[in-house]
Amino acid sequence: MEEKKRVEFFDVLRCVAAIAVIAIHTLAPYRDLYGVIPDSEWLTAVTLNGSTRWAVPVFILISGALLMSDTRPFNADYYIKRRLGKVVLPFLAWSAFYVVLSGFSAQGFNSEVATETAANSWHHGTYYHLGFFYYFIPLYFVIPLFQWVNRHSNDGVWVAYVGVWLITTTLFLSHINGVWSSQYWLYTGYLPLGYLLYKRLPITSLTVAIATILGLLSLYFTVHSVVELSVMKGEYSVGRWLSYKTINVVLAASMIFILGRAITPYLPETLMKGIRVMSKYSLGIYLLHPIFLWPMKAFGWYQGNPSWVIPLWMLISGAGALTLSWLLARFKVTQWLVP
Numbered sequence: 001m002e003e004k005k006r007v008e009f010f011d012v013l014r015c016v017a018a019i020a021v022i023a024i025h026t027l028a029p030y031r032d033l034y035g036v037i038p039d040s041e042w043l044t045a046v047t048l049n050g051s052t053r054w055a056v057p058v059f060i061l062i063s064g065a066l067l068m069s070d071t072r073p074f075n076a077d078y079y080i081k082r083r084l085g086k087v088v089l090p091f092l093a094w095s096a097f098y099v100v101l102s103g104f105s106a107q108g109f110n111s112e113v114a115t116e117t118a119a120n121s122w123h124h125g126t127y128y129h130l131g132f133f134y135y136f137i138p139l140y141f142v143i144p145l146f147q148w149v150n151r152h153s154n155d156g157v158w159v160a161y162v163g164v165w166l167i168t169t170t171l172f173l174s175h176i177n178g179v180w181s182s183q184y185w186l187y188t189g190y191l192p193l194g195y196l197l198y199k200r201l202p203i204t205s206l207t208v209a210i211a212t213i214l215g216l217l218s219l220y221f222t223v224h225s226v227v228e229l230s231v232m233k234g235e236y237s238v239g240r241w242l243s244y245k246t247i248n249v250v251l252a253a254s255m256i257f258i259l260g261r262a263i264t265p266y267l268p269e270t271l272m273k274g275i276r277v278m279s280k281y282s283l284g285i286y287l288l289h290p291i292f293l294w295p296m297k298a299f300g301w302y303q304g305n306p307s308w309v310i311p312l313w314m315l316i317s318g319a320g321a322l323t324l325s326w327l328l329a330r331f332k333v334t335q336w337l338v339p
Helices: 002-026 039-050 055-068 076-102 111-119 132-136 139-152 156-173 183-188 190-199 205-233 247-266 269-280 282-298 306-329
Strands: none
Touching: 002 055, 002 247, 002 269, 002 282, 002 306, 039 205, 039 306, 055 132, 055 139, 055 190, 055 247, 076 111, 076 132, 076 139, 076 282, 132 139, 132 183, 139 183, 139 190, 156 183, 156 190, 156 247, 183 190, 190 247, 205 247, 269 282, 282 306
8 A cells, every 4th residue: 555655656746847847948948038038928937947946856856765765685786777777778878869969950960069069978968958867877876875874774864964965055055165065965965855755754734834835935035036136137147046956946846745745645546647657758758858849949939928838838848758758668679768
């Protein structure tokens, strides 16, 4: 019974996180148009952007919750093939694909751009959405250590760890730099946080209310601060408010995680059927949706009010990525590309 509830809960989170990622990438052309398009249109895009930064952190919280709660003895062969390999191999394959796509524009193919993209791929994503994997994949080398600690200590260790980590995310947001500013440290903290939110936080009206209040306040201050900075500088400016490594985004991601746990048991089965399908192909959707956004950005097909243009292209790219993921998963020769 617990397993079924757990699976449905993560299905919901994967689904909403995938939708939020698509939203972030769809609205991108509008962000830098401050003073070019009407303020109301710019605010629509910037508000959506600031309200969805929790998407990628939620994926990391899920990984922490799942893998750190795994009590089975560590099996290196299984872990490398079934855990690490399922992420690394598709990442490498799609990185090569996007090297080629990066060279295409409305004017045709530019081999110099593609070559430069390939040359920088050792430290930079070959396309805008692949940067996620450069800090996500290293987390798989930390997880076995965290699992070992879990088997030889109590959760007090993780409470203390997360407490220190939260302080450093606050320092980072405040531009107070130090050894804690390492991106690997700041991303790693999401793993035990996900574990604690899943395994140790009781879902009560009080915990849900506190998480919701803190999360909504963080979203408000995120959007307000970005708008204020942009107006002050006369151009789109975000400081660190949209970073995945700051306390405001941590609070927003935690809110989504907790609300997902709280709401999932009350969702109708008809809705859950669709959510399960989208969750199954969530990694494929993440990897493939920029293909369907390419014409929008290459040909400037985002003219119009973002209140309808963004949802339209979200639907086109999301449906296209889901369909292509389903097609690739049907054949053994390609199903590894969308695990």
